[in-house]
Amino acid sequence: MTHPDIFEFRLYTADDTLNSRQAIANLRSICDQYLAGRYKIEFVDVIKEPDRAMEDRIFLTPTLVKLSPYPVERIVGTLSQTNLVLQVLGLDELAA
Amino acid sequence: MKTITEARAKVSTGIAGFDEITSGGLPLGRTTLLVGGPGSGKTIFGVQFLKYGAEVCEQPGIFVAFEESPKRLIDNFRSFGWKLAELQDGKLFFLDAQPMPNMIQAGNFDLSGMLAALSAKIKQMSAVRIVFDALDVVLALLPDASARQMEMNRLHQWLLAHELTALITAKAGGDDTSSAGQPFGFMQFMVDCSVVLNHRVDLGVSQRNLRVQKYRGSSFNEDESPFVIGKNGFDVAMARSLGRADAKVSNERVSTGVDRLDTMLDGGYYRGASVLITGFPGTAKTTLSGAFAEACCKRGERTMFVSFDSDGSEVVRNLTSVGIHLARHVKSGCLRMVSARTFTGSAETLLVHIKTLAQEHEALCVIVDPVSALAKAGNELTAHAVAERLIDWSKGAGVTLVCTSLMDEISGDTQNRNPLQISTIADTWIHLSYLVQAGERNRGLSIIKSRGTAHSNQVRELILSKEGVTLADIYTAGGEVLMGTMRWEKESAARFANEVADVAAKLKRVSLDAEEAVLKVRAKSLETELVAKKVEKDLLVRTTQGRKQEKSGSQQRMRLLRGADVAKPEKAAKL
Numbered sequence: 001m002t003h004p005d006i007f008e009f010r011l012y013t014a015d016d017t018l019n020s021r022q023a024i025a026n027l028r029s030i031c032d033q034y035l036a037g038r039y040k041i042e043f044v045d046v047i048k049e050p051d052r053a054m055e056d057r058i059f060l061t062p063t064l065v066k067l068s069p070y071p072v073e074r075i076v077g078t079l080s081q082t083n084l085v086l087q088v089l090g091l092d093e094l095a096a
Numbered sequence: 097m098k099t100i101t102e103a104r105a106k107v108s109t110g111i112a113g114f115d116e117i118t119s120g121g122l123p124l125g126r127t128t129l130l131v132g133g134p135g136s137g138k139t140i141f142g143v144q145f146l147k148y149g150a151e152v153c154e155q156p157g158i159f160v161a162f163e164e165s166p167k168r169l170i171d172n173f174r175s176f177g178w179k180l181a182e183l184q185d186g187k188l189f190f191l192d193a194q195p196m197p198n199m200i201q202a203g204n205f206d207l208s209g210m211l212a213a214l215s216a217k218i219k220q221m222s223a224v225r226i227v228f229d230a231l232d233v234v235l236a237l238l239p240d241a242s243a244r245q246m247e248m249n250r251l252h253q254w255l256l257a258h259e260l261t262a263l264i265t266a267k268a269g270g271d272d273t274s275s276a277g278q279p280f281g282f283m284q285f286m287v288d289c290s291v292v293l294n295h296r297v298d299l300g301v302s303q304r305n306l307r308v309q310k311y312r313g314s315s316f317n318e319d320e321s322p323f324v325i326g327k328n329g330f331d332v333a334m335a336r337s338l339g340r341a342d343a344k345v346s347n348e349r350v351s352t353g354v355d356r357l358d359t360m361l362d363g364g365y366y367r368g369a370s371v372l373i374t375g376f377p378g379t380a381k382t383t384l385s386g387a388f389a390e391a392c393c394k395r396g397e398r399t400m401f402v403s404f405d406s407d408g409s410e411v412v413r414n415l416t417s418v419g420i421h422l423a424r425h426v427k428s429g430c431l432r433m434v435s436a437r438t439f440t441g442s443a444e445t446l447l448v449h450i451k452t453l454a455q456e457h458e459a460l461c462v463i464v465d466p467v468s469a470l471a472k473a474g475n476e477l478t479a480h481a482v483a484e485r486l487i488d489w490s491k492g493a494g495v496t497l498v499c500t501s502l503m504d505e506i507s508g509d510t511q512n513r514n515p516l517q518i519s520t521i522a523d524t525w526i527h528l529s530y531l532v533q534a535g536e537r538n539r540g541l542s543i544i545k546s547r548g549t550a551h552s553n554q555v556r557e558l559i560l561s562k563e564g565v566t567l568a569d570i571y572t573a574g575g576e577v578l579m580g581t582m583r584w585e586k587e588s589a590a591r592f593a594n595e596v597a598d599v600a601a602k603l604k605r606v607s608l609d610a611e612e613a614v615l616k617v618r619a620k621s622l623e624t625e626l627v628a629k630k631v632e633k634d635l636l637v638r639t640t641q642g643r644k645q646e647k648s649g650s651q652q653r654m655r656l657l658r659g660a661d662v663a664k665p666e667k668a669a670k671l
Contacts (some may be wrong), residue, residue, distance in 0.1 A: 014208030022203070046209045050216030058209035059193050060237070074196055076237075078203030085202050 004021045005069040007031070007039040007089070014061040019078050024063035025080035034091050097210055106314040107225070107261045110148025113332025116318040118308060123288045125259040126312075127252060131268040131284075132293030135443075137325050138265035139295070140176075142227035143327045147178055147261055149225045150187035157225035158189045158217060160210075162233040176329050182242065186221055195237060207234070207247050211254045218258055225261050232266040234538025239281055244328030245282050252286050268292070288312040294320070303442050304480060322478065324448045331448050350395070350461075350496055353387030353420075356567035357526075360552040361544060369547075370487045371498045372467075372519055375528030378566070379539055382502035384528070385414040385463045386422065388498050392461040393425035398431045400459040402450055404469030413463075419564035432457045437471070443470040443482035451489055462490060467499035474660050487521055514580065523547045528558065531579050534567065538579035541567060557583060591615055 011027055013020035024043070031039045046053035046061060052062050053059070066073040066089060086092045106120030115121045117349045122128045122145070165247070169190065171181045180188060193210060217223070228251070234551060236239035255262045264283070284290050290309040295302065305320040323332040357365045365371050365388075373381050382405070392399040401422075403411050410423045412433060425431035432454055436645045438661035439446050448472070454462050454482055467486065470480035485501075489499035519525050524546040529540050539558040545549045556567040557579045571578040571586045 005330065012209060014212055017206075017208070019204055019206055019208075022419070026203070046212040050212045052216065053209050054191075054212040057196070059213065060195075060199075060207060060234075061203060061209035062204045063209065073200065074198060075200045075202050077201050077205045080203035084200070088200050088202075 001050050005038070007069070008042075008067040008068060009039060010042045010044060010065045011064070012044045012046055012053060012056070012058040012061055015045065019059045020045075022078040023064070025087075026082070030079065030085060030089075034086065039061060041054055042045065059084060107313075108148065109141075109145045111144055111323065111330040112189045112330060112346065112478060113323065114306070114330070117306075117321055118289070118311060118334065119315060122263065123312070124261055124287035125256075126261040127255050127264060127286070128291060129283050130263055130265040130291045130293065132265070133268055133504060136293035136295040137330065137615050138321070139164070140173075140292060141230050141330055142265055143178070143180070144175055144227050146188055146225055147180065147183065148225055150183045155224045156187045156189075156221045158191060158214065158221075158223045159228070160193050160214070160228045161230075162193050162195070162228070163230035166192050169604070173309075174313045176327065178329070179343050179529055189217060189221060189223070191217070193234070194323055195234065201239075204239070204243065206447045207250060208483055208661065211251070215254075215258070218245065218260070222270040226255070226263070228262070230267065231264050235266075239500035244510060248283050248286065252436065255398060258402050259369075262480045280423070284309070285454045287538040289314075303444065309628045320440075322444045322481070324442075324444050326445075326448045326452065328452075337404070346494070351388075351391045353389070353391035354384070354565045354567060356556065357384075357541070360554070360556065360567070361546055362522070362550040365496060365498075365549065367502065368494045368496055369523040370521070371496075371524045371526065372489060373498065373526045373528065374519070375500075375502075376530060377502065379528035380560060381502075381528060382411065382465050383415065383418055383420065383560060383565060383631065384526070384541075384558075385465050385498050385500055386411065386418075386420045389431060389463055390420050390422060390425070391426075392496075393422070393430045397460040398430055399463070400434060400454050400457050401426075401463045401465070402434045403451075403465050404436045404439075404463065406435075407437070417562070418560045419562055432459070443479045447482045447486055447489075452488065454493075459495060461498070463500075465500045466502045468501045476612065484521060519544075524549070533579060534582050536580040536582075538583075540570070544644040582600075594639070 009027065009031075013023055027041065031041065031076060044052055044058075046058060056065070060076045062076070062078060064075045064079060064085075066075075069085060069090075074089050074090055083092070104120075105124035106118070106119040106122065107117075108115050114445075128340050130141055143159065144157055149155035149157045159166070159169075164172075165407070173180055176490075180190075187630070189211075189419050191214065194659075214226075218226075231251075235247065236550075240246060251264075266283070289311045292307045292309050294305040294307065297303070304323050304325070306323045307320045308316045308318065321332050323330060325331075331424055346367040348367040349358075349361075349365065351364045351365050352361065353359050371388075381405075383403070389399050389401050401408065401411065406414075408426075412426060415422055422431055426433055432453070434624070436449070438447065439449050446504050450462070450464065464486070467483055470482050470486075470573045487497065495504050525544040527539045527541070527544050529539050529543050541554050541558045541561075542555045543553075545551075555570055559566050559568055568583065571583050607632075
């Protein structure tokens with residue numbers, strides 16, 4: 001089954017910490033593996049842009065927000081549990 | 097970490113009693129942990145701390161709500177009359193930090209995002225106070241103890257770096273006294289101050305207690321202090337707070353409302369004293385306190401009469417029968433009658449009620465009738481402490497307090513027991529008793545003690561009449577105390593005897609007067625006789641002399657005539 005939609009992500013991290021780096025690496029690898037060519041990622045460093053964290057109510061970092069396709073989903077953490085992430089993103093069939 | 101400077105600077109919480117317990121409030125620029133079970137008042141404490149900062153201390157604050165939405169919080173606190181929404185304009189900020197319900201966790205995460213957002217907010221509003229309410233909610237999301245510990249540490253370092261006076265609240269399990277086993281054990285060691293709130297039910301009555309568990313670099317009251325969530329928020333009772341200023345001491349006397357009692361007390365109660373009137377039911381405790389209330393009102397002092405036994409209006413009506421007219425003082429607003437029968441809750445709550453009402457009324461004199469009512473309905477355990485605090489409070493406020501206390505008739509022992517055992521801290525203790533004698537029940541009054549006052553050691557009979565309350569001397573005869581009719585009989589017998597003695601004395605005086613008059617007359621006649629005798633004697637002397645002269649004169653003349661002794665005529669002339 002193919003997914004014609006473009007996946008839009010926003011990843012909130014805090015500074016260059018281990019959690020941040022892990023989250024970025026894990027997201028990239030998932031995208032490259034399952035969504036090659038049809039994803040967009042916006043990276044937000046809440047230390048640099050605290051107001052955005054406040055507005056978007058991002059209190060735990062890292063947080064991944066899937067903006068599209070609908071529904072919007074939030075995943076908190078380093079995204080190390082790949083299967084769970086794929087499930088939440090609706091990509092679990094691909095993972096199987 | 098900074099080193100502790102000489103005296104730890106403190107931040108006032110605005111919570112009545114708490115600042116006294118901690119001698120100033122929360123540690124400035126440090127973190128305080130507030131632990132308590134559900135419904136123990138953690139959130140109220142936190143919000144009150146921030147509200148006071150924003151309203152009174154010009155210290156903006158941030159409330160981080162992990163458990164409730166700020167909107168709900170603001171709505172809830174409206175019942176305290178707190179207008180938090182108005183403070184939100186730059187003085188108080190509520191951060192809705194509830195975890196999103198649709199949030200999914202995958203892997204490790206931390207609180208950096210929130211702290212970053214807060215850093216920006218703190219800078220923007222120059223916040224100095226911060227409350228993290230229900231931190232446990234967010235910590236519970238973390239996968240393991242080490243992750244929790246790391247985040248607590250991160251938070252703590254962040255707080256220190258921002259030099260915020262912080263309050264972190266967290267739910268505790270059932271056992272509030274041990275903290276080591278809790279997930280917040282680590283937190284307990286980290287923070288500078290730790291406070292435990294406790295809410296339990298003793299014999300069906302809710303009792304709330306607050307206890308400061310630790311306070312680095314400061315002395316504090318280590319005991320559990322009862323508190324109440326009253327209509328104005330938190331109110332911590334402080335029984336024995338450290339360094340409490342001595343109560344204002346006055347030498348002024350205030351009338352008890354009964355003249356002879358004033359005399360017995362050498363002028364009346366001291367202003368600001370606590371007076372305890374004990375006695376069995378019907379010994380006129382209420383009457384005596386009513387007399388005091390009337391005397392206070394006549395002096396124009398605002399007075400509050402708290403009646404637990406009957407309705408305020410009933411008390412006013414009943415006292416009219418003994419010549420105590422309170423109605424006009426109630427009308428003028430000088431006297432406030434409080435019917436406390438309707439009060440429910442713990443003794444602590446009742447005390448807060450009384451205190452609040454007295455403050456509202458700006459009462460200078462307060463009467464609690466009877467104070468033993470505090471011990472009813474499962475409050476026996478705390479009533480004693482509460483009664484003590486009532487006295488402490490009245491002293492601190494300079495209020496003259498008159499409490500009545502019912503003696504348990506069954507307990508028998510009349511003099512030395514009193515259910516609340518507050519007699520030791522009361523300044524003046526008046527005991528009313530019955531004496532059953534010759535088919536009569538008469539009321540006796542005695543002053544058991546009165547500090548700093550010369551007072552009569554006599555038992556007096558308390559007489560209630562339409563004209564008012566009076567005290568009469570009692571008679572002792574053959575080692576027995578006589579009251580009522582027997583006293584009256586004794587008195588009239590004595591009066592009769594007196595009259596007889598009076599008449600006898602009068603008679604005696606009259607007869608003595610008569611004797612005196614007789615003697616005076618006799619003295620007068622003797623005097624007259626004496627004068628006559630003297631005259632007679634004078635006359636006698638003169639006639640004798642005259643005769644002698646006559647005799648010698650005639651001899652000379654004879655010699656002259658005879659012509660003898662011519663040479664001495666001058667000599668003869670001289671004679």
